Amino acid sequence: PSKITIEKTKNKFGDCPICWDELGKNPLASTVCGHVFCFKCLKQALLRLKQCPTCRRALRDERYFHPLYIPTV
Amino acid sequence: PSKITIEKTKNKFGDCPICWDELGKNPLASTVCGHVFCFKCLKQALLRLKQCPTCRRALRDERYFHPLYIPTV
Numbered sequence A, B: 001p002s003k004i005t006i007e008k009t010k011n012k013f014g015d016c017p018i019c020w021d022e023l024g025k026n027p028l029a030s031t032v033c034g035h036v037f038c039f040k041c042l043k044q045a046l047l048r049l050k051q052c053p054t055c056r057r058a059l060r061d062e063r064y065f066h067p068l069y070i071p072t073v
C-alpha cells in the first residue's frame, strides 16, 4: 500500500515579495516594520528607495533592517 | 489508487525556542539580532531578562524587537 501524507500547507514559507522566489532558499532579512524578504532583494531595493517595499515605511539607514534566522524543520 | 504526496520539509517553520510550539500558530516577533519567537513568548522573556533568549544579546527596550509578518502558503 502507498504511504499517504497529508501535506500541511500553513506554516510554510511563501514567496519573497520582490523576486517571488521561495523564502528560505536564500538568506533572509526583516525590516523593523516586520516585513520579510531575501536579504539581497531588500538590500538592493533600499539602494534605490529608502522605504519598505511592502508597507512603504521610511527606512533611513542600516539599523532599519537586519538579517533574519527563522527556525525551520 | 492513493494520492501520494512528497512532503517537503525544508522551508517549513520550526518551533519557538521558548515554548516549543510550532512557529506561525501564534503571532511572531523578531529581535534586531534576527531571532524569531512567538510574540508573547519574547515579550514575557524580556520582562524577566533584557537579552535575546537565543544569542543573549542585550535588548534594552521595545525598539530591540518587533512583530514579524512572514508570507506563508
Ligand SMILES: [Zn+2]
Residues within 6 Å of the ligand: A016, A017, A018, A019, A020, A021, A037, A038, A041
Ligand atoms: Zn527575493
Ligand SMILES: [Zn+2]
Residues within 6 Å of the ligand: A031, A033, A034, A035, A052, A053, A054, A055, A056, A057
Ligand atoms: Zn514594512
Ligand SMILES: [Zn+2]
Residues within 6 Å of the ligand: B016, B017, B018, B019, B020, B021, B037, B038, B041
Ligand atoms: Zn513561543
Ligand SMILES: [Zn+2]
Residues within 6 Å of the ligand: B031, B033, B034, B035, B052, B053, B054, B055, B056, B057
Ligand atoms: Zn538574538
